[in-house]
Amino acid sequence: DQQVKQNSPSLSVQEGRISILNCDYTNSMFDYFLWYKKYPAEGPTFLISISSIKDKNEDGRFTVFLNKSAKHLSLHIVPSQPGDSAVYFCAATEYGGSQGNLIFGKGTKLSVKP
Amino acid sequence: DTGVSQDPRHKITKRGQNVTFRCDPISEHNRLYWYRQTLGQGPEFLTYFQNEAQLEKSRLLSDRFSAERPKGSFSTLEIQRTEQGDSAMYLCASSPGLIHNQPQHFGDGTRLSIL
Numbered sequence: 001d002q003q004v005k006q007n008s009p010s011l012s013v014q015e016g017r018i019s020i021l022n023c024d025y026t027n028s029m030f031d032y033f034l035w036y037k038k039y040p041a042e043g044p045t046f047l048i049s050i051s052s053i054k055d056k057n058e059d060g061r062f063t064v065f066l067n068k069s070a071k072h073l074s075l076h077i078v079p080s081q082p083g084d085s086a087v088y089f090c091a092a093t094e095y096g097g098s099q100g101n102l103i104f105g106k107g108t109k110l111s112v113k114p
Numbered sequence: 115d116t117g118v119s120q121d122p123r124h125k126i127t128k129r130g131q132n133v134t135f136r137c138d139p140i141s142e143h144n145r146l147y148w149y150r151q152t153l154g155q156g157p158e159f160l161t162y163f164q165n166e167a168q169l170e171k172s173r174l175l176s177d178r179f180s181a182e183r184p185k186g187s188f189s190t191l192e193i194q195r196t197e198q199g200d201s202a203m204y205l206c207a208s209s210p211g212l213i214h215n216q217p218q219h220f221g222d223g224t225r226l227s228i229l
Contacts, residue, residue, distance in 0.1 A: 043220035104156025
């Protein structure tokens with residue numbers, strides 16, 4: 001049973017446009033959500049996170065939106081750059097009551113075309 | 115900030131052999147996690163340490179796997195009698211631990227290939 005789902009295996013956007021990556025979760029106890037970027041042969045790199053008490057968090061070109069009622073979060077990248085091409089993982093955890101191990105989705109491969 | 119360091123980066127071994135991986139977390143990070151990632155999947159939690167105490171193990175961690183963090187600093191993950199299904203990327207991550215809502219930072223992993 002997959003608790004974190006990324007239903008789009010891949011996404012292709014033009015340089016300068018917006019990239020929107022989506023993630024759904026099923027466990028209502030999750031209270032902290034993260035996005036990681038992964039290049040081939042490297043470990044995941046932390047991008048941005050959001051606590052369940054917020055619905056939006058921004059960091060430069062990256063914005064994460066959280067819709068708790070829909071159990072949905074999204075990552076917006078504006079403007080997209082070729083260097084953003086990577087696999088993006090959504091992750092969630094229940095910090096409030098547990099050890100904080102992350103539950104990951106399967107990832108979305110983003111390709112930004114010049 | 116030296117980041118999380120893992121050694122070796124690649125390990126190729128024959129089925130049935132034992133292998134050991136090392137992880138050096140970011141200094142002063144209390145929590146250390148091990149994950150496994152296979153092709154087309156996200157990382158899957160294996161186990162974690164709070165300082166030197168191993169506090170949680172996933173059902174993925176069979177009895178052939180053992181992890182240690184003897185002095186609360188670096189950690190080792192050993193796999194005994196390796197099997198084909200153990201081929202994966204083994205990732206280590208660390209975080210400050212007791213502070214809530216702090217991200218985990220990952221190393222570049224050890225890629226294990228079983229012949």
